[in-house]
Amino acid sequence: MDLRQLEHFVTVAEEQHFTRAARRLNIVQSGLSTSIRTLEEELGADLFLRSTRRVDLTAAGRVLFLEAQRVLSAARKAKEAVFAIQGLQRGRLTIGMAQTLSPFVDLPALLSRFHADYPGVEIRLCQGASPALCTKVRDGRLDVAFVPMFGGSLDGVSSELYVCEALVVACAPAHPLAGKDDLTLASLAESTFVDFQPEWGTRPLVDHAFAEAKVERHVAFEVNDMRSLLDLVSFGLGIALLPERMVSAQESLSNAPGGLALARLAPPEICWEMAVIYAGRNEPVSAAASAFLALLPPAQE
Structure with a gap:
């Protein structure tokens, strides 16, 4: 063997x-x-x-x-x-990422910088949902992963909070909610929602917030990607609760001529968090992962 x-x-x-x-x-x-x-x-x-x-x-x-x-x-x-x-002349770097990473981390640019600094290190990248990425980090199949945080710490891995951003209401410019402030979740109960599939992206966080507020909502459209979600919103078919930078990053890609508008919730904010996770107790066990994380810009709050 x-x-x-x-x-x-x-x-x-x-x-x-x-x-x-x-x-x-x-x-x-x-x-x-x-x-x-x-x-x-x-x-x-x-x-x-x-x-x-x-x-x-x-x-x-x-x-x-x-x-x-x-x-x-x-x-x-x-x-x-x-x-x-040997100074990272050889080796492998394996990274996991959630679908919602791009507005907060320019991963292609970071990987390009890493490859320029360490051309002998093979880079592998995979995308997935948070539980699957956590399992792969814990099992040693990934060196590091960027995952949404929800419901406390992730068992068996170390985590560092990297992004914390309040959710806003995304809607079509002609929607009655456009531009409003201090909205409550109860005031959104009669609205039609566009959201991700259950357990995907920001969906668990939003579902939990409505459950905590004891407010039922109507999700009529469930999708797996951000562009489809915001296209549906921009055509006035529903609203969505998302981090503002996700909306801004995708607005230019929308197929609707009217674009998107925002409305804001009353305090306390619903905060979407993203963390960097790895298997080491104090730092990644992989030298390549440590070198990659050193290239990251400061955490965003």
Whole structure:
């Protein structure tokens, strides 16, 4: 058993499909199948239940999956420690990001600067929801991630608050709420809302705020991306509660000729927070992640 076999095994387990796993690993499928079969023969146990559509882990496979993740994470950390001594001439930086990051952090520009400073470090980036990103950081599959904060600290990872911004009401310029101040959530109860899918983006924060206020709201449109959300708002089909910079950053991309207007809530504000998370107790365990975070501008409040 070697690290490459374990990497092959973990990738197949994550993809639940040999073809997708082979594509991700950039190897031929026959080579991947041989690697898994050799590992099963060495261990004397079937690791996967195979079907024509997908593969699932056996009981033995589930046990190996947890241990293999730990071994691969430890091996990667050992490599990173050596690469750190070599001045980050080699290595890998893996970053996770939520969909709502762009108005607050110019990640492409930061990654470009990092690549210019450390051209030998491979950069990998993935986008996802906060719980999935947190799990990947905790398991060592991501060095650092930018995630929305809601409901307290994230278990098993260290976090640093990076953005705190009050929510505002986004609406069409002709909407009766446009330009108003000191709105209560109760005053929005009769409005039609456009929002993200449940558990996505700012949706959990807004749902919680209305539940705490004991106010029911009507969400007629549920989408997965900011541009669609604000297009619907700008055409007057509903209103949305969002951080102001999210609205400003996307307004120029709207397809509606009228643009967008804002209204503001009465205190206390509903604050949307974003944090940087990593696995180390006081700092990221990856030297590459520490170098990347050093490029970040100061936290925004």
